[in-house]
Amino acid sequence: xxxxxxxxxxxxxxxxxxxxxxxxxxxxxxxxxxxxxxxxxxxxxxxxxxxxxxxxxxxxxxxxxxxxxxxxxxxxxxxxxxxxxxxxxxxxxxxxxxxxxxxxxxxxxxxxxxxxxxxxxxxxxxxxxxxxxxxxxxxxxxxxxxxxxxxxxxxxxxxxxxxxxxxxxxxxxxxxxxxxxxxxxxxxxxxxxxxxxxxxxxxxxxxxxxxxxxxxxxxxxxxxxxxxxxxxxxxxxxxxxxxxxxxxxxxxxxxxxxxxxxxxxxxxxx
Numbered sequence: 001x002x003x004x005x006x007x008x009x010x011x012x013x014x015x016x017x018x019x020x021x022x023x024x025x026x027x028x029x030x031x032x033x034x035x036x037x038x039x040x041x042x043x044x045x046x047x048x049x050x051x052x053x054x055x056x057x058x059x060x061x062x063x064x065x066x067x068x069x070x071x072x073x074x075x076x077x078x079x080x081x082x083x084x085x086x087x088x089x090x091x092x093x094x095x096x097x098x099x100x101x102x103x104x105x106x107x108x109x110x111x112x113x114x115x116x117x118x119x120x121x122x123x124x125x126x127x128x129x130x131x132x133x134x135x136x137x138x139x140x141x142x143x144x145x146x147x148x149x150x151x152x153x154x155x156x157x158x159x160x161x162x163x164x165x166x167x168x169x170x171x172x173x174x175x176x177x178x179x180x181x182x183x184x185x186x187x188x189x190x191x192x193x194x195x196x197x198x199x200x201x202x203x204x205x206x207x208x209x210x211x212x213x214x215x216x217x218x219x220x221x222x223x224x225x226x227x228x229x230x231x232x233x234x235x236x237x238x239x240x241x242x243x244x245x246x247x248x249x250x251x252x253x254x255x256x257x258x259x260x261x262x263x264x265x266x267x268x269x270x
Contacts, residue, residue, distance in 0.1 A: 022134070041064065046240050059105060066090070069082075069089075079117055119133065122254055132266050139207060142175075143210040144214070183203025
């Protein structure tokens with residue numbers, strides 16, 4: 001019964017969050033910028049909380065401040081300045097951590113700041129921006145959902161029991177298959193014909209990044225001895241719990257977009 005209640009909470013929360021996120025992606029502009037700034041602020045707060053600090057005073061403020069300023073730089077089309085702010089903020093957080101775990105506090109600035117800038121830059125890419133972010137979200141969600149249900153139904157050998165006891169090899173492979181199939185459908189619906197092999201390759205790369213981010217966040221939580229990063233999202237825990245895959249996959253998608261060139265969808269990368 002507890003598992004059923006948890007699943008209901010997950011579905012209810014997702015049914016509210018997903019349409020809101022898709023709306024902001026679709027309209028872009030101030031809506032997308034506001035959503036990203038809100039998410040970056042929430043992620044920064046959760047990260048400082050995991051490290052045992054407070055974002056309202058030093059050294060915790062050295063996480064929240066740089067990630068927000070870095071994201072704002074990306075909002076006003078100054079991504080390189082944003083990356084510089086994030087890099088300097090990471091060093092300051094590391095040097096001034098005091099009793100808090102210095103390397104983790106500094107890493108959080110990079111982890112959250114780079115992902116936030118990547119998501120903003122992906123959406124800013126002219127006519128391709130909307131499709132790129134939608135493709136990214138759909139592939140990440142497909143990977144998460146497919147891995148969850150495949151692992152539940154098939155079970156089998158554990159993927160990394162010392163990091164995440166519930167994850168299985170069947171779930172990981174199911175997640176990659178789901179990412180690939182949804183990626184193919186999303187690319188064809190959003191951007192017309194494209195080489196199927198290229199679409200599948202990009203979807204699998206993003207799926208692998210998603211699962212890596214999920215495993216990393218599980219390891220982080222075990223490192224700090226917590227079940228969830230916070231209780232902001234009923235059934236999901238916190239923003240870090242829900243966006244762990246996006247945080248890892250967004251920089252990968254942004255790098256593919258940079259290599260592809262402006263105005264070209266990421267799944268057309270060659």
